[in-house]
Amino acid sequence: MRTYPSQQPAGTLQVDTGRGVAAAQGFRAAGTVAGFKDSGGPDLALVVNDGPQHHVGAVYTTNRVSAAPVQWSKAATADGRAAAVVLNSGGANACTGPQGFQAAHRTAELVGEALGVGAGDVVVCSTGLIGVQLPMDVMERGLPAVVEALGGDDEAGAAAARAIMTTDSVSKQAAYVRDGWTVGGMAKGAGMLAPGLATMLVVLTTDAELSSDALQWALEDAVKVTFNRTDSDGCMSTNDTVVLLGSGASGVTPDEFEFSQAVTAVCHSLAQQLITDAEGASHDIAITTVNAATEKQAEDVSRSVARSNLFKAAIFGNDPNWGRVLSAVGTTDAAFDPDKLDVTINGVTVCRDGAIGDPREDVDLAADRRVSVLIDLKAGDADATVWTNDLTHDYVEENSAYSS
Amino acid sequence: MRTYPSQQPAGTLQVDTGRGVAAAQGFRAAGTVAGFKDSGGPDLALVVNDGPQHHVGAVYTTNRVSAAPVQWSKAATADGRAAAVVLNSGGANACTGPQGFQAAHRTAELVGEALGVGAGDVVVCSTGLIGVQLPMDVMERGLPAVVEALGGDDEAGAAAARAIMTTDSVSKQAAYVRDGWTVGGMAKGAGMLAPGLATMLVVLTTDAELSSDALQWALEDAVKVTFNRTDSDGCMSTNDTVVLLGSGASGVTPDEFEFSQAVTAVCHSLAQQLITDAEGASHDIAITTVNAATEKQAEDVSRSVARSNLFKAAIFGNDPNWGRVLSAVGTTDAAFDPDKLDVTINGVTVCRDGAIGDPREDVDLAADRRVSVLIDLKAGDADATVWTNDLTHDYVEENSAYSS
Numbered sequence: 001m002r003t004y005p006s007q008q009p010a011g012t013l014q015v016d017t018g019r020g021v022a023a024a025q026g027f028r029a030a031g032t033v034a035g036f037k038d039s040g041g042p043d044l045a046l047v048v049n050d051g052p053q054h055h056v057g058a059v060y061t062t063n064r065v066s067a068a069p070v071q072w073s074k075a076a077t078a079d080g081r082a083a084a085v086v087l088n089s090g091g092a093n094a095c096t097g098p099q100g101f102q103a104a105h106r107t108a109e110l111v112g113e114a115l116g117v118g119a120g121d122v123v124v125c126s127t128g129l130i131g132v133q134l135p136m137d138v139m140e141r142g143l144p145a146v147v148e149a150l151g152g153d154d155e156a157g158a159a160a161a162r163a164i165m166t167t168d169s170v171s172k173q174a175a176y177v178r179d180g181w182t183v184g185g186m187a188k189g190a191g192m193l194a195p196g197l198a199t200m201l202v203v204l205t206t207d208a209e210l211s212s213d214a215l216q217w218a219l220e221d222a223v224k225v226t227f228n229r230t231d232s233d234g235c236m237s238t239n240d241t242v243v244l245l246g247s248g249a250s251g252v253t254p255d256e257f258e259f260s261q262a263v264t265a266v267c268h269s270l271a272q273q274l275i276t277d278a279e280g281a282s283h284d285i286a287i288t289t290v291n292a293a294t295e296k297q298a299e300d301v302s303r304s305v306a307r308s309n310l311f312k313a314a315i316f317g318n319d320p321n322w323g324r325v326l327s328a329v330g331t332t333d334a335a336f337d338p339d340k341l342d343v344t345i346n347g348v349t350v351c352r353d354g355a356i357g358d359p360r361e362d363v364d365l366a367a368d369r370r371v372s373v374l375i376d377l378k379a380g381d382a383d384a385t386v387w388t389n390d391l392t393h394d395y396v397e398e399n400s401a402y403s404s
Numbered sequence: 405m406r407t408y409p410s411q412q413p414a415g416t417l418q419v420d421t422g423r424g425v426a427a428a429q430g431f432r433a434a435g436t437v438a439g440f441k442d443s444g445g446p447d448l449a450l451v452v453n454d455g456p457q458h459h460v461g462a463v464y465t466t467n468r469v470s471a472a473p474v475q476w477s478k479a480a481t482a483d484g485r486a487a488a489v490v491l492n493s494g495g496a497n498a499c500t501g502p503q504g505f506q507a508a509h510r511t512a513e514l515v516g517e518a519l520g521v522g523a524g525d526v527v528v529c530s531t532g533l534i535g536v537q538l539p540m541d542v543m544e545r546g547l548p549a550v551v552e553a554l555g556g557d558d559e560a561g562a563a564a565a566r567a568i569m570t571t572d573s574v575s576k577q578a579a580y581v582r583d584g585w586t587v588g589g590m591a592k593g594a595g596m597l598a599p600g601l602a603t604m605l606v607v608l609t610t611d612a613e614l615s616s617d618a619l620q621w622a623l624e625d626a627v628k629v630t631f632n633r634t635d636s637d638g639c640m641s642t643n644d645t646v647v648l649l650g651s652g653a654s655g656v657t658p659d660e661f662e663f664s665q666a667v668t669a670v671c672h673s674l675a676q677q678l679i680t681d682a683e684g685a686s687h688d689i690a691i692t693t694v695n696a697a698t699e700k701q702a703e704d705v706s707r708s709v710a711r712s713n714l715f716k717a718a719i720f721g722n723d724p725n726w727g728r729v730l731s732a733v734g735t736t737d738a739a740f741d742p743d744k745l746d747v748t749i750n751g752v753t754v755c756r757d758g759a760i761g762d763p764r765e766d767v768d769l770a771a772d773r774r775v776s777v778l779i780d781l782k783a784g785d786a787d788a789t790v791w792t793n794d795l796t797h798d799y800v801e802e803n804s805a806y807s808s
Contacts, residue, residue, distance in 0.1 A: 095759055129727070131759075132760075314803065399717035
């Protein structure tokens with residue numbers, strides 16, 4: 001019996017969180033201070049793909065209210081080609097009307113001119129407050145410096161990762177190196193989870209020689225079981241963007257399954273770093289539903305618990321309140337018999353057959369930041385894990401005291 | 405143009421919040437201390453219908469994990485007949501297995517014996533912690549006293565309203581009196597809103613002479629636009645119950661529309677009292693969506709905003725963060741053009757045509773506990789209001805510090 005599910009999906013590979021987008025061959029990166037942030041911290045990043053291939057896969061927010069840079073970048077990556085990604089923090093450029101779209105377009109033109117590539121090959125990402133115009137004078141002054149700072153070493157990649165931070169307390173990187181090819185990545189956020197400044201942005205790079213379709217498939221597979229199951233507060237951003245750039249510089253074409261596993265491993269590491277750093281959280285909660293009729297139903301059940309404020313507040317209070325788990329499960333359409341449900345928290349089956357199980361006093365939630373909730377539907381053989389955080393005073397404070 | 409929607413649905417009638425279930429003829433009520441609560445406060449209530457009719461309409465939680473008293477009462481009211489409602493606080497009798505159902509059944513038998521009616525005509529309601537067996541020795545000792553205390557005056561009704569309180573800070577009553585017939589009611593909670601102790605319980609009484617079908621229809625209509633649109637934290641309880649008892653004692657058969665309006669008015673008042681008293685809230689927020697293609701879409705849009713933790717935390721911080729409104733609207737399937745959306749907060753149209761509108765500084769959220777959010781979809785002529793609260797430190801505290 002699985003009583004303490006791993007925080008990792010099965011088959012996850014070991015990644016290096018000390019390296020990022022510059023780990024793969026054929027990429028340069030930079031992060032500098034342009035002046036978007038009042039704090040004076042780094043706020044402009046650039047990742048350049050020097051080829052020989054300029055392939056791209058991309059996944060964007062499904063929010064129907066999408067930011068101008070998302071609208072621009074969707075069009076730019078539709079042909080599977082991209083040569084660079086420019087990212088700014090300190091302003092989301094969302095809900096900014098025609099002027100906002102013009103700002104994203106102009107940013108791509110400026111980057112394209114500086115790098116000698118077409119504007120249509122430049123992906124644009126922004127993160128920060130919604131409903132404020134991006135100051136283009138800051139962008140125009142800042143771009144030459146970030147282009148000048150481009151470098152191919154890990155320090156350059158780390159600088160880029162730092163420049164996209166908003167309410168993040170640490171930068172997030174991950175890289176997987178194998179047999180001559182590499183997948184690297186950086187993230188800020190937390191998009192689907194807790195968009196304090198409204199956005200999850202992820203840039204991944206690889207030197208594997210693959211078609212843009214292969215990149216897209218691997219990325220979609222990875223996002224489905226990592227970022228899309230990382231749900232800190234149920235809020236979906238207007239700016240979420242995940243981009244995978246392929247340079248082909250290694251000259252190696254990996255097995256597609258191996259490549260997909262590598263991209264998933266890097267995305268999983270970045271997603272876990274986002275959850276661990278989510279605004280105001282004091283517990284990281286893995287909610288695994290097993291023996292569901294379908295994987296979709298398993299995910300629905302786990303997500304409904306992940307979105308219960310009452311459950312999340314209980315975990316903050318170190319209270320293994322399984323009644324709040326059952327209440328959330330009962331709102332779903334998944335196949336189950338309410339009188340057969342089991343709930344196991346940190347290895348203690350506190351609810352058995354829909355009623356009182358082992359003593360809730362046996363559950364220790366104070367010892368570890370990590371919490372495991374296992375829901376057994378006894379209705380099939382599919383399972384899924386959704387990762388979330390507890391609902392804390394600090395979450396309320398960070399999201400009420402500052403406009404973001 | 406509607407810029408500051410009323411907190412009341414159109415056509416709401418004036419109700420008296422100083423009177424409750426005993427306001428209608430043919431009813432007696434009582435509330436006493438049985439001993440379910442550690443606090444020693446009143447925790448057992450009884451409402452008796454002395455006829456001549458013994459009609460009932462009822463609406464229960466749609467949560468598939470429903471408490472034993474809900475399962476009992478659904479069966480008991482299926483025939484449209486009920487003679488009494490017994491309610492205890494201090495224990496939800498939910499997720500308690502066969503022993504829990506037996507406890508609900510036994511409670512109905514004891515009340516039936518004491519009143520000289522069949523157990524099948526006794527509705528049972530419980531509220532409190534999920535996953536704990538109801539102490540039947542307490543119930544058996546407590547019932548004679550509550551039967552003994554039954555009275556037909558408003559003080560008896562008020563005692564019943566006090567005995568069903570859990571985390572409520574005040575008891576909730578409302579009555580509408582008209583041309584010889586009356587609708588009275590009491591509530592605790594907050595069910596669909598913030599089930600601190602897991603439940604919204606509402607008992608309504610009327611002396612109007614109507615069939616049980618007429619009672620059921622009026623109740624369903626009223627619940628749809630009142631309790632079901634009162635959504636403090638998106639969590640649905642295992643115990644929610646709304647019962648309307650009809651005695652026919654007035655001998656008056658009102659027009660069905662007028663009766664429906666009266667039931668809606670009483671439910672609306674009780675729902676507003678629940679929102680105002682919701683756990684830890686500092687703002688009461690009315691979210692009205694206008695010019696939607698359908699009423700369902702208007703409700704979906706309002707509810708998606710009502711469930712955004714980021715938006716609710718911003719309101720706690722007196723921040724008119726319209727970007728978080730648009731982010732929530734964008735997750736729905738409602739018909740709208742993102743570039744045409746208007747958002748008005750407390751009369752200031754801060755977002756116009758999906759972009760920056762009037763200055764957010766003009767919105768004053770600190771002056772009044774009540775907040776009005778108006779979302780104009782420009783896609784039709786339907787509208788709906790959902791009422792919610794802000795997300796506050798006190799909400800987290802109340803739901804984390806105490807097991808409930």
